[in-house]
Amino acid sequence: MTSEVTVRWLGTNAWEVTGNGATVLVDPYVSRTYTGATKPGQFDPETPIAIDEAAIDEHIGAADSILITHAHFDHIADVPYVAERTGATVLGTETHLNLLRAMGAPAEQLSLVAGGELYQFEGYAVEVFRSSHGVTGKHKSLLFPGTRPGEAPRKPEKIKDLVEGGSLAYLVDFGGVSLYFNAVPSFHEQEVAGIRPTVLFMQGANRNYPDYEERLFAAVGSPPYVIPTHWDDYEEPLNEPAVDLFGGAALGEQVALHSPDSQFVLLDHLESFTIEG
Numbered sequence: 001m002t003s004e005v006t007v008r009w010l011g012t013n014a015w016e017v018t019g020n021g022a023t024v025l026v027d028p029y030v031s032r033t034y035t036g037a038t039k040p041g042q043f044d045p046e047t048p049i050a051i052d053e054a055a056i057d058e059h060i061g062a063a064d065s066i067l068i069t070h071a072h073f074d075h076i077a078d079v080p081y082v083a084e085r086t087g088a089t090v091l092g093t094e095t096h097l098n099l100l101r102a103m104g105a106p107a108e109q110l111s112l113v114a115g116g117e118l119y120q121f122e123g124y125a126v127e128v129f130r131s132s133h134g135v136t137g138k139h140k141s142l143l144f145p146g147t148r149p150g151e152a153p154r155k156p157e158k159i160k161d162l163v164e165g166g167s168l169a170y171l172v173d174f175g176g177v178s179l180y181f182n183a184v185p186s187f188h189e190q191e192v193a194g195i196r197p198t199v200l201f202m203q204g205a206n207r208n209y210p211d212y213e214e215r216l217f218a219a220v221g222s223p224p225y226v227i228p229t230h231w232d233d234y235e236e237p238l239n240e241p242a243v244d245l246f247g248g249a250a251l252g253e254q255v256a257l258h259s260p261d262s263q264f265v266l267l268d269h270l271e272s273f274t275i276e277g
């Protein structure tokens with residue numbers, strides 16, 4: 001089966017993937033609320049959650065599925081609005097979905113996953129993997145840790161209310177072209193070993209993990225394409241060139257070193273790339 005899949009980067013970890021007449025969104029977040037997160041000493045966890053509907057309408061069109069990797073503000077704050085407007089199915093953990101419910105997302109569109117699921121949609125299949133969020137510092141600290149099991153919590157008002165809620169990774173297979181999202185330094189090596197994506201979306205290095213890039217390339221078989229994600233200063237405008245804050249370009253050196261047969265594709269804000277199957 002031949003297929004053609006186009007990916008477009010919406011900044012942060014937000015991706016639009018189109019193929020076989022279908023559209024899949026990963027962590028669609030374009031509001032880019034200023035929180036100080038990318039400026040040392042400036043981060044304000046009390047920043048109110050604010051969504052920029054005009055930006056969402058400008059950058060996000062139709063969608064069939066929305067895949068949530070975790071529930072931090074720069075991943076899910078826009079999802080209730082996007083889900084409502086598109087009617088897309090939203091995949092996430094119990095916590096992700098409870099937070100989305102609390103923010104008014106359409107309950108009937110929410111699909112609970114935990115890792116291990118393999119679902120067929122019209123034009124593509126989605127396989128779900130468990131993952132872990134990256135940690136920072138000497139004590140391996142996680143930003144806004146925690147879960148919200150059971151009933152939906154009170155409505156999240158501040159960015160600190162959007163707890164991580166577990167992390168997931170996704171393999172999206174259009175038949176001939178497959179894409180693996182949420183390749184983070186704490187990827188679950190044993191669980192993804194053996195998958196063979198056409199395109200690997202991955203984050204830059206993190207000193208809390210040994211040989212991240214080498215181990216990941218080995219686990220997923222040095223894919224034809226490697227695309228860095230979540231490397232921009234996501235509080236700078238999406239309509240301007242990305243500011244490389246988290247090792248986007250540097251990842252290219254790691255690819256050349258450890259996976260030389262892979263093509264490194266560094267996309268700028270709103271840029272697209274088409275993969276032929």
Ligand SMILES: [Zn+2]
Binds near residue numbers: 070072133
């Ligand atoms: Zn996060």
